[in-house]
Structure formats: C-alpha cells, structure tokens
Amino acid sequence: MHPLKKLLHYAKAYRRDFRLATLYSILNKFFDVLPEVLIGVAVDIVVNGDKSFLAKKVLGNFGITDTWHQLILLGVLNVIIWGGESWFEYLLSIKWRKLAQNLQHDLRLDTYEHVQKLEMAYFENQRTGNLMSILNEDINQMERFLNGGANQIIQVVCSSIMVSAVFFALQPSLAIVSLLPVPAILIGAFWFQRRLEPRYAEVREAAGDVSARLNNNLLGLATIKAFATEAFEAKHIAEASNAYKAANGRAIGVSSAITPVIRMAILAGFTATLVYGGWLVLHGELAVGAYSVLVFLTQRLLWPLTGLAEVADMYQRSMSAIDRAMGLLNTKINIPYEGRHLAAGSVKGELSFEHVGFAYGDSPTLHDIQINIPAGKTVAFVGSTGSGKSTLVKLLLRFYSAQKGRILIDGQAIDELNLQDLRRAIGYVAQDSFLTDGTIAENIAYGLSNASEEAIAAAAQAAEASEFIQKLPLGFATRIGERGQKLSGGQRQRLALARAILKDPAILILDEATSAVDNETEAAIQRSLDIVSRNRTTIVIAHRLSTVRQADAIHLMEAGSIMESGTHDELLALNGSYAALWRLQTGERQSLAI
Structure with a gap:
C-alpha cells in the first residue's frame, strides 16, 4: 500500500x-x-x-x-x-x-x-x-x-x-x-x-x-x-x-x-x-x-x-x-496483552515450569526445565554466565514466550492470562534497574501514582535507603538525573528494591540485584530481602553463592539444564558442581592426602 x-x-x-x-x-x-x-x-x-x-x-x-x-x-x-x-x-x-x-x-x-x-x-x-x-x-x-x-x-x-x-x-x-x-x-x-x-x-x-x-x-x-x-x-x-x-x-x-x-x-x-x-x-x-x-x-x-x-x-x-x-x-505483536484477568491481591505465587524449552534464534538456551516453586518460598538459581538463569525469569515475565512446555502461576498457564495483570503480580529488580529522570519519590512510586508519602518512606526504610536519601539536598524531592546518574550503583539498587517493596507483589524476582554493589550495600540489601521475602514467593538469580545460602531451594544450572537441586547444606553434602563452586568462591581447599 x-x-x-x-x-x-x-x-x-x-x-x-x-x-x-x-x-x-x-x-x-x-x-x-x-x-x-x-x-x-x-x-x-x-x-x-x-x-x-x-x-x-x-x-x-x-x-x-x-x-x-x-x-x-x-x-x-x-x-x-x-x-x-x-x-x-x-x-x-x-x-x-x-x-x-x-x-x-x-x-x-x-x-x-x-x-x-x-x-x-x-x-x-x-x-x-x-x-x-x-x-x-x-x-x-x-x-x-x-x-x-x-x-x-x-x-x-x-x-x-x-x-x-x-x-x-x-x-x-x-x-x-x-x-x-x-x-x-x-x-x-x-x-x-x-x-x-x-x-x-x-x-x-x-x-x-x-x-x-x-x-x-x-x-x-x-x-x-x-x-x-x-x-x-x-x-x-x-x-x-x-x-x-x-x-x-x-x-x-x-x-x-x-x-x-x-x-x-x-x-x-x-x-x-x-x-x-x-x-x-x-x-x-x-x-x-x-x-x-x-x-x-x-x-x-x-x-x-x-x-x-x-x-x-x-x-x-x-x-x-x-x-x-x-x-x-504495523509490526506484529507476537505476545498479546489480552487474556484472562487476575484479580488484584488474588495471586498466591505458586509457580510451575513444565518441560520448558527456549532458544534465541538457533542457539538453544533452556532444555526441558521442570520445577515447582511453592507459594511463599525462596528459590535461587545459580550457575555460570549463559547457563539460562535470567532467561527463566524473562519467560516468567513473558518478555519472551516459551517455545516448548508451559509456565503456570497458581495453576493457570501464563500465556492465557492478561499480560498487565501478570506483570503487576511480579516485582522485578534487575542488575541494572531503570530509573527515570525524576525525583527519589517518583522513582520509588514508579507505576503506583496513588502511593502515599508515608508508603514511599516506609518502602525506602525497608530497603535501607532512608539514610542516604535524608542526606540529599531535597530528600525525597531530589531529582536523580537521567537513568539515576547522580546516584551511586548501590544507591540505585536500593531505590529499585524500594520500588519493588512498595509494589508489594506476590512474586519477587531479583536478577543479579547485588552483583555490582559493594559489600556494605550487599549486606544492607540482604537484610532487606530477609524481611521482604517472608511469606512471598521469591526467585533469586545470583553468581555469589553467599547471597542465596538461606534459600529454601537452590538450583544449579549448566548449559540450559538443571544439574543439581537442594538446600545449601544438601548441595554441599552432594559434593558436586555446587560444592566445587562454593569452595572456589570461599577459598576453601580440600585436604590433600600426603
């Protein structure tokens, strides 16, 4: 035409x-x-x-x-x-x-x-x-x-x-x-x-x-x-x-x-x-x-x-x-937004991955993933770069559609649900979270225009961000620049976490959220997570095993497949790849027989 x-x-x-x-x-x-x-x-x-x-x-x-x-x-x-x-x-x-x-x-x-x-x-x-x-x-x-x-x-x-x-x-x-x-x-x-x-x-x-x-x-x-x-x-x-x-x-x-x-x-x-x-x-x-x-x-x-x-x-x-x-x-939308509605507050957070497979082009990324995550539990995915950890959560958020199998939330296939309702039920904190050229308060309340000042302040407190916010010239009214460039990496991550806390989602996803911050910030974020993850389905993707040792279940991924699963202690006792990775990161050495 x-x-x-x-x-x-x-x-x-x-x-x-x-x-x-x-x-x-x-x-x-x-x-x-x-x-x-x-x-x-x-x-x-x-x-x-x-x-x-x-x-x-x-x-x-x-x-x-x-x-x-x-x-x-x-x-x-x-x-x-x-x-x-x-x-x-x-x-x-x-x-x-x-x-x-x-x-x-x-x-x-x-x-x-x-x-x-x-x-x-x-x-x-x-x-x-x-x-x-x-x-x-x-x-x-x-x-x-x-x-x-x-x-x-x-x-x-x-x-x-x-x-x-x-x-x-x-x-x-x-x-x-x-x-x-x-x-x-x-x-x-x-x-x-x-x-x-x-x-x-x-x-x-x-x-x-x-x-x-x-x-x-x-x-x-x-x-x-x-x-x-x-x-x-x-x-x-x-x-x-x-x-x-x-x-x-x-x-x-x-x-x-x-x-x-x-x-x-x-x-x-x-x-x-x-x-x-x-x-x-x-x-x-x-x-x-x-x-x-x-x-x-x-x-x-x-x-x-x-x-x-x-x-x-x-x-x-x-x-x-x-x-x-x-x-x-006129570009075709391949992931439709319409679908069965999820009532606000009705999501419990039980997740099931049934024989899920996915590939970027001709490069297979996930192979026959089968996992069940009970509502309210904390589950971690660890493994080397390119093992497919982040792809799993991208499929859950429907940034992409699973090419094989299906993903269920509370027993309902996510590709049959209204896309906005699905994403509103999920809080997402990425390694490099997007911040707008607005105020501190506007960034914490991103997507929640009706949030009160008290709720914003409480979310900042829970994310241990209140201390640095109070030191800013205008406090919560301070503008942070394009992509939050006036803040440090740790400060940006705390704001991203406060945003997720204010959203109060049934499911919380942390995708390498602490990998680029200092030890002090990581400890602060970890303390916040220990609180906000209670009675909430939480998925943690991490390279540092020390950040996930308290998870209810840990899945080690390699080349798109789950190689080992269990608690931290169970995986150490298994003495497999996870245990080897733990020893590598903590500096432990096995005793050598002389």
Missing part, C-alpha cells in the same frame, strides 16, 4: 478536518485567481468605456454603464475578493497546521505505545537510535509536509483547473497553445518523484544510522573517556554522517534538476501566450482586456508550478518517513 494511503487510512478520525482543510485551500485559490480577472476587466473598461464587456453583458440590465461607476464597483469587488482570499488563507493555515500537529502527536504516541508492546526479541535486531529516528525525525517530516506541502499540491491542481476554464472561455485556441507545457510539467514531476523515492528511503535509513550511533556513544560516554577512544568514536560518527551526506547528495542531484526543467516548460507556455495572444489582439480576434487577463493568468498558472520541485522533494521525504513510521506501527 502507498504510504499516503496508509496515512489516510490511519487518520480516519480526521477525515472531516482533511475535507475542511481541502475546501479552504480550494476557496483560497478561487479568490486568489480572481484579481487577475479584475485587472483584465478594468483594462477593458478603461479602453472601451460604456461599450465594455461588463457594461454590455452584465451591468447594462442594472443601468450601470458609466465608466466611473463601473470602476467603483470593481474596487468594491476587489476588496471583497482580497478579503475572501485572506480569510480563507487564515482558515486553511489554521486547519492544516492543527491537523499536522494532531496527526504527528497521535502517530508518535500510538507508535510508541505499540513499540512498548513488542516482545523483547524484536529489539535484539533493532538499534535504539534508529527507533528514535522514526519516532522523532520521521514523524516530524510528515508534520512538515502537512503544514505546507499538502496545501501547495491542492492549490496547484485547483489553479490549473480554474485558469484553464477561463482560458477556454476567452480563447480556446490560445488555451490549447498555452497549456501544452502543463502535462509535460506534471509528467516530468512524477518522473522525478519516482526516482527520488528510493533515494529518500536511503536517506531516512542513513539518518537512522547516525541517530543510532550518536545514541550508543552518548550512553557509553564514560567508557569512551576511560579508554581514551574519543577520536576513534568521532571517526565512526563521521563515517555515519558521511554516508548520510552522500545519500542526501544523491537525492539532491535529482531533486535540484526539477526546477530548471519546469522553468523551461513555463517559459514555453508564457512565450506562447505573450506572442500568439498579441497576434490575436492585433488581428481583432481577442479583446485587449481578455489579452491582459490571459497574460496575467499564464503567470498565475505556470509560475506556481516551479513550486512543484520543492513540493515533490518534501512529498517524497515525507512518504519515505511515513512508510517507516507506519511500518513500525
């Missing part, structure tokens, strides 16, 4: 606004063309007096044959026409701009909301900067086209029709000669437009690449500085920018040729009107007033066609941008 059709189909709610904006553009052009007609009539009155076309054919029945009275009437009509043109200019400007603003606002929000619903697998093959480019630059490009380009296209079409009608009414033979360049101009414009289409698609992709690289580097600025690779990364940005510049250059090479070609066609049409029309006047086949009208109207008809170059350029840029935005908006 053509991008413009996609946009019109999307903008069904604004069809009335489109119609009104189009009507205002047409009426504005109607009044805009009339002054040239009045000039011709004025010339006819001055030259022919009471024998003018106006006096004989129109005003004679009203007794207005005096030349001065006719000119006064023309002056009144001129004021009305200019007033009408100005009024509809105002209306079309307001209507098109409001329509552009409303559409870009709706499209950006709808696209962003759609992106949020896409499964995590989608983002593995996407760059954040490219998505930012679509959500921002591409949608802005559409707005710019609707602000002015759409009106220009409508008015060029209308002026062509209106002026052509006057031409044929006054002198059909001259109309044919003068209008011959118009089809050539339109065909040429479409010819150029077709060649611009792939070039501007390339430009938008290159713009997305620049945005992706910039976004990636700004997020990793600390690493770039630490490794003194500023020049290296600047070279990467230069390469992306050069590719964008080259793509634009190829598009500009084509778009710049449109205006000269159109000007030559306009020259032919205007010269034909000027010379052939003058010849008809000299031979008495065309009145002087009519000749004046046609000369002025030729300019009015043909000269705006030079704007086709700019319009075609803007149009094609917009169509490429709209195509990318609509492509993103």
Whole structure:
C-alpha cells in the first residue's frame, strides 16, 4: 500500500478536518485567481468605456454603464475578493497546521505505545537510535509536509483547473497553445518523484544510522573517556554522517534538476501566450482586456508550478518517513496483552515450569526445565554466565514466550492470562534497574501514582535507603538525573528494591540485584530481602553463592539444564558442581592426602 494511503487510512478520525482543510485551500485559490480577472476587466473598461464587456453583458440590465461607476464597483469587488482570499488563507493555515500537529502527536504516541508492546526479541535486531529516528525525525517530516506541502499540491491542481476554464472561455485556441507545457510539467514531476523515492528511503535509513550511533556513544560516554577512544568514536560518527551526506547528495542531484526543467516548460507556455495572444489582439480576434487577463493568468498558472520541485522533494521525504513510521506501527505483536484477568491481591505465587524449552534464534538456551516453586518460598538459581538463569525469569515475565512446555502461576498457564495483570503480580529488580529522570519519590512510586508519602518512606526504610536519601539536598524531592546518574550503583539498587517493596507483589524476582554493589550495600540489601521475602514467593538469580545460602531451594544450572537441586547444606553434602563452586568462591581447599 502507498504510504499516503496508509496515512489516510490511519487518520480516519480526521477525515472531516482533511475535507475542511481541502475546501479552504480550494476557496483560497478561487479568490486568489480572481484579481487577475479584475485587472483584465478594468483594462477593458478603461479602453472601451460604456461599450465594455461588463457594461454590455452584465451591468447594462442594472443601468450601470458609466465608466466611473463601473470602476467603483470593481474596487468594491476587489476588496471583497482580497478579503475572501485572506480569510480563507487564515482558515486553511489554521486547519492544516492543527491537523499536522494532531496527526504527528497521535502517530508518535500510538507508535510508541505499540513499540512498548513488542516482545523483547524484536529489539535484539533493532538499534535504539534508529527507533528514535522514526519516532522523532520521521514523524516530524510528515508534520512538515502537512503544514505546507499538502496545501501547495491542492492549490496547484485547483489553479490549473480554474485558469484553464477561463482560458477556454476567452480563447480556446490560445488555451490549447498555452497549456501544452502543463502535462509535460506534471509528467516530468512524477518522473522525478519516482526516482527520488528510493533515494529518500536511503536517506531516512542513513539518518537512522547516525541517530543510532550518536545514541550508543552518548550512553557509553564514560567508557569512551576511560579508554581514551574519543577520536576513534568521532571517526565512526563521521563515517555515519558521511554516508548520510552522500545519500542526501544523491537525492539532491535529482531533486535540484526539477526546477530548471519546469522553468523551461513555463517559459514555453508564457512565450506562447505573450506572442500568439498579441497576434490575436492585433488581428481583432481577442479583446485587449481578455489579452491582459490571459497574460496575467499564464503567470498565475505556470509560475506556481516551479513550486512543484520543492513540493515533490518534501512529498517524497515525507512518504519515505511515513512508510517507516507506519511500518513500525504495523509490526506484529507476537505476545498479546489480552487474556484472562487476575484479580488484584488474588495471586498466591505458586509457580510451575513444565518441560520448558527456549532458544534465541538457533542457539538453544533452556532444555526441558521442570520445577515447582511453592507459594511463599525462596528459590535461587545459580550457575555460570549463559547457563539460562535470567532467561527463566524473562519467560516468567513473558518478555519472551516459551517455545516448548508451559509456565503456570497458581495453576493457570501464563500465556492465557492478561499480560498487565501478570506483570503487576511480579516485582522485578534487575542488575541494572531503570530509573527515570525524576525525583527519589517518583522513582520509588514508579507505576503506583496513588502511593502515599508515608508508603514511599516506609518502602525506602525497608530497603535501607532512608539514610542516604535524608542526606540529599531535597530528600525525597531530589531529582536523580537521567537513568539515576547522580546516584551511586548501590544507591540505585536500593531505590529499585524500594520500588519493588512498595509494589508489594506476590512474586519477587531479583536478577543479579547485588552483583555490582559493594559489600556494605550487599549486606544492607540482604537484610532487606530477609524481611521482604517472608511469606512471598521469591526467585533469586545470583553468581555469589553467599547471597542465596538461606534459600529454601537452590538450583544449579549448566548449559540450559538443571544439574543439581537442594538446600545449601544438601548441595554441599552432594559434593558436586555446587560444592566445587562454593569452595572456589570461599577459598576453601580440600585436604590433600600426603
């Protein structure tokens, strides 16, 4: 489907606004063309007096044959026409701009909301900067086209029709000669437009690449500085920018040729009107007033066609941008949000993994996982990096869908449940928790807009975050910067834990939540966990075995399979892989027989 059709189909709610904006553009052009007609009539009155076309054919029945009275009437009509043109200019400007603003606002929000619903697998093959480019630059490009380009296209079409009608009414033979360049101009414009289409698609992709690289580097600025690779990364940005510049250059090479070609066609049409029309006047086949009208109207008809170059350029840029935005908006959601509702507070937290299998692409990650986690118990998963620990909780949160088997919560398959209800029943604390550029209180109450100040403070106390919060300049009202950059790693983790505590979920997931903090912070978080995990199903993923030794059950994973299960003491007594890992981490050594 053509991008413009996609946009019109999307903008069904604004069809009335489109119609009104189009009507205002047409009426504005109607009044805009009339002054040239009045000039011709004025010339006819001055030259022919009471024998003018106006006096004989129109005003004679009203007794207005005096030349001065006719000119006064023309002056009144001129004021009305200019007033009408100005009024509809105002209306079309307001209507098109409001329509552009409303559409870009709706499209950006709808696209962003759609992106949020896409499964995590989608983002593995996407760059954040490219998505930012679509959500921002591409949608802005559409707005710019609707602000002015759409009106220009409508008015060029209308002026062509209106002026052509006057031409044929006054002198059909001259109309044919003068209008011959118009089809050539339109065909040429479409010819150029077709060649611009792939070039501007390339430009938008290159713009997305620049945005992706910039976004990636700004997020990793600390690493770039630490490794003194500023020049290296600047070279990467230069390469992306050069590719964008080259793509634009190829598009500009084509778009710049449109205006000269159109000007030559306009020259032919205007010269034909000027010379052939003058010849008809000299031979008495065309009145002087009519000749004046046609000369002025030729300019009015043909000269705006030079704007086709700019319009075609803007149009094609917009169509490429709209195509990318609509492509993103129409991306299939593979993990549906709808399903059977879970009543708030009804979740007990019993979990079952039944023969669960999963692979990222062609790389198997989980093999036939079978676990039952009773409600209110604390279960830990340990193992080397890549063993599949985090993938298990991602399946539970339905960031991905299990490809084999199923996961149950309180005996209900999670893929049959309402996705939002499922996630509201789960508290998730990751190794690198997301914090917003808001206040301490706003971050703790993230997702809980109705949380009271007392509840927020109690959650902070439970997470042992109150001490450092009280030392901040504005306490809970202190803004923490983008991604919490004004806080230390340990402080960010305590806020993330406070957020999970305030949520009071039936199931709490801690995914390497203490792996990147100091010993003091780890001890503080561990004390908090000992309290908040009571009578709550808690899943802990950890590398440090010391953080999970008190768990009700520990599962050691290797290569996507569960190799050993039991309590800490039972696994040590088993003297297998877990015991070896414990000895490695604690520095214990087996006695060697001498």
